[in-house]
Amino acid sequence: MTAKVNYDDVEVGTEIPAQTYPVSRLNLVMYAGASGDFNPIHWNERIAKSVGLPDVIAHGMFTMAEAGRFVTDWVGDPGAIVDYGVRFSAPVVVTDEEGAAIEVSGKIQEKLDDNRVIVALTARSAEQKVLTQARATVRLA
Numbered sequence: 634m635t636a637k638v639n640y641d642d643v644e645v646g647t648e649i650p651a652q653t654y655p656v657s658r659l660n661l662v663m664y665a666g667a668s669g670d671f672n673p674i675h676w677n678e679r680i681a682k683s684v685g686l687p688d689v690i691a692h693g694m695f696t697m698a699e700a701g702r703f704v705t706d707w708v709g710d711p712g713a714i715v716d717y718g719v720r721f722s723a724p725v726v727v728t729d730e731e732g733a734a735i736e737v738s739g740k741i742q743e744k745l746d747d748n749r750v751i752v753a754l755t756a757r758s759a760e761q762k763v764l765t766q767a768r769a770t771v772r773l774a
Contacts, residue, residue, distance in 0.1 A: 637709030640748040640773040643741050649707050649752065651738035654699045656691055656727050656758075664695045678729065690724035696735060696763055697721075700756045703737040704769045715749065716770035725758040733758055739769075748773045 658676060665671045670692055673680040681689045697719050705711040727733045735758050742753040754767035 634710040634712060636713045636772060636774040638707065638773050640744070640750070643744070643750060643773070645741055645744060647741040649703075649739035649741075651736055652703050652706065653734050653736045654702070655732060655734050656695075656699075656725060657732040658689060658727055658729060660732075661689065661691055661695065661727060664692055664698075668692065668694065670694075686724070687726050689727050689729075691727055691733065691735075693721045693724075696725050696756065696758075699735050700737050700754050700764055700767055701769070703739065703754070704752060704771060707739070708771055708773065713771050713773070714769050715772055717768070719754070719756075719764045719767040721763070722765040723758075723761045723763045725763050735763065742768070745770070 661675050665675055675692055678689050704714055725733050725735055735756055737756045739752045739754045741750050743751040749770055749772050752769045752771055756764040
């Protein structure tokens, strides 16, 4: 695949429209199977609460993956991300009844050589930042 966003069409400060990704407990169980991370704090409410959590929480890497999905959906090519990193600042709490939602937005922070840009990402759940210092270097068309 080739990126569908053209390097010449973006500038520093260009905002990428926010997207919201719903999260259910089923998503967490499926992610546990795919990742091999079956820690019960990600699917068992009793255990999550017994260790001081408010409820079941999403895997940190699941949250990071949703922010990565935001970038690849925008650029149109999953292979366009050449570097990606985040810091986790708060858990995504996933209740049994309502689940949760992760809202991700982005802004072009810097234009580099070789059609690359740095996208600064913001991810929130329940009006709380869940990722900080989230940055993706992306090669555009």
